[in-house]
Amino acid sequence: MLTKEDNEIVMDEDNIREYDKRYNLHSWSAQKNLNPLVITKAEGIYFWDINGKRYFDMSSQLVNVNVGHGNKEIIKAIKEQAERLPFIGPSYAVDVRSRLAAKVIEKAPDNMGKVFFTLGGADANENAIKIARMFTGRQKIFSRYRSYHGASFGAANLSGEPRRYTCEPGLTGFIKFFDPYIYREKIEFKSEEEASRYYLNKLKEQIIYEGADNVAAIFLETVTGSNGVIIPPKGYLQGIRDICDEFGILMVCDEVMTGWGRTGEWFACDNWNVKPDIITFAKGITCGYEPLGGVIVDKKIAEYFDDNVLMCGLTYNAHPIGCAAGCATIDVYEKEGLIENSKKMGKVLGAELEKLKEKHACVGDVRYIGLFSAVELVKHKGTKEPLVPYGKDPEKIMPRIIDKLRERGFSTYSHENCILVAPPLIIKEEELKEALSILDEVLDFVDEYIEKT
Structure with missing residues (x-):
């Protein structure tokens, strides 16, 4: 619904999304089936949608919001x-x-x-x-x-x-x-x-x-x-x-x-x-x-x-x-000593990712330096067969994984068969571990998927 406040048009969630899809072209996407989140607020390592749901920004948007939101x-x-x-x-x-x-x-x-x-x-x-x-x-x-x-x-x-x-x-x-x-x-x-x-x-x-x-x-x-x-x-x-x-x-x-x-x-x-x-x-x-x-x-x-x-x-x-x-x-x-915090929290990130690698059948490799990391997903650890072929994802499994993460409040993106984990450099240890517990939960789903395929 459109309303006016002090000569400003105020849009509700449906209007924002409708206008977005009608007038904007989104990068790297077929436009027809897009259903973008409507975001209204961001602070620190989090952002919120129009319904008040909070998300860990675990990719620093596009690996750029190093100092966090709202500085x-x-x-x-x-x-x-x-x-x-x-x-x-x-x-x-x-x-x-x-x-x-x-x-x-x-x-x-x-x-x-x-x-x-x-x-x-x-x-x-x-x-x-x-x-x-x-x-x-x-x-x-x-x-x-x-x-x-x-x-x-x-x-x-x-x-x-x-x-x-x-x-x-x-x-x-x-x-x-x-x-x-x-x-x-x-x-x-x-x-x-x-x-x-x-x-x-x-x-x-x-x-x-x-x-x-x-x-x-x-x-x-x-x-x-x-x-x-x-x-x-x-x-x-x-x-x-x-x-x-x-x-x-x-x-x-x-x-x-x-x-x-x-x-x-x-x-x-x-x-x-x-x-x-x-x-x-x-x-x-x-x-x-x-x-x-x-x-x-x-x-x-x-x-x-x-x-x-x-x-x-x-x-x-x-x-x-x-x-x-x-x-x-x-x-x-x-x-704020963020270069040092990146190095310090990077060690925590690395240790937690190694635990995920050991626990989950779908995790072939984890790579990390500072607060820059990727989780590489495979169908079989022994053969290292990637979860999706290079340049293809016929079953759209990677978007499904990213959607499941987002549903639980963990926002990031994937490329090929890798999930990127690169939070803002201001992140604290307890925040990092809380976010990675969500990743752990979703990787259980991926383990189940590869068992069936």
């Missing part, structure tokens, strides 16, 4: 900036831009020199592709099969997983290589180091076949994100760094999901003391309070553009309100 300091910074200077073109110097750029470089690895701000992760990767090609004078770009770098055309071509298919035939020069996905590898490695040598040797061979002098950059999610939270084995990232140095190739780490404390460090590459040439970021820089992303380049690339034109531009590059939100967000990380 007053970030909201205050946005309000003050909107009142003072809501927008000015990107060619001008503005205090919040200067402050945020300095803060980003301070937190990044010490080889980094400057940052180019964007609106999100996809356009950060788009611009990183351009920068890599401009700087090297080369065209080919390597990226991995189990990767997602964004849905815009260049970022989709950079991506390896099935969401790139609708952008094919695609752009030339994008080459895919395999991830260090040890759980699914048919070879039984004696150690992580042996696995790293295997994957790195295959990559090096592929680069030679493609013509090393033609390769501008190797892009990789430092820790593979939605495609399974695949954590690089020991020696892998340093091996990528060494290959890049040998052939004059840029190492680009996509830290859109993993940056800003998600893995227990400011950037995930810090876990392995590896210094990329370029880092792309978004999500956790403002935690969704404002759209913002960026490309951090090392000092040699920054110096190159002192005398060479940077052919990148966005109307909303370094938007003042986004920058104000970014400054406040970094302050919140520091004041």
Whole structure:
């Protein structure tokens, strides 16, 4: 029912959902049978629907609300900036831009020199592709099969997983290589180091076949994100760094999901003391309070553009309100000790996930670093047959699992045969364990399902 209060149209649940379905297009979905939750409130690690039901936000929405919902300091910074200077073109110097750029470089690895701000992760990767090609004078770009770098055309071509298919035939020069996905590898490695040598040797061979002098950059999610939270084995990232140095190739780490404390460090590459040439970021820089992303380049690339034109531009590059939100967000990380809490609670998360793996027949593997984790579901632990085939789910079992979690107040998403668990970095131990008890309950349902199939 529609009513008016103080010249504002007030909509009830049915109207909100009806208008949503009538006028909005939802991403990654056939529209006809959608039945979206109507959300009215969010605070901390929770959000509520219009009927007052509370949900644990166990994916931090899209792995971006790191500081939780409703942080007053970030909201205050946005309000003050909107009142003072809501927008000015990107060619001008503005205090919040200067402050945020300095803060980003301070937190990044010490080889980094400057940052180019964007609106999100996809356009950060788009611009990183351009920068890599401009700087090297080369065209080919390597990226991995189990990767997602964004849905815009260049970022989709950079991506390896099935969401790139609708952008094919695609752009030339994008080459895919395999991830260090040890759980699914048919070879039984004696150690992580042996696995790293295997994957790195295959990559090096592929680069030679493609013509090393033609390769501008190797892009990789430092820790593979939605495609399974695949954590690089020991020696892998340093091996990528060494290959890049040998052939004059840029190492680009996509830290859109993993940056800003998600893995227990400011950037995930810090876990392995590896210094990329370029880092792309978004999500956790403002935690969704404002759209913002960026490309951090090392000092040699920054110096190159002192005398060479940077052919990148966005109307909303370094938007003042986004920058104000970014400054406040970094302050919140520091004041509340959220990087440290991510590491501390990550140990609790890991221990609880290992218990689920031991208990449930459907759990083939669990992977975790900081508050970034995935539960990989299988039909049989011995054969490791995935619960759903790659790129297919004919019985819609994964959506059914996610629906059962949501019915019990646990909100997250799945991709392929993995359930993502990545709560806000503010989560407390008792909250984490309470939420995971819901996951435990739903995994009982999955165990029953695989017994019948």
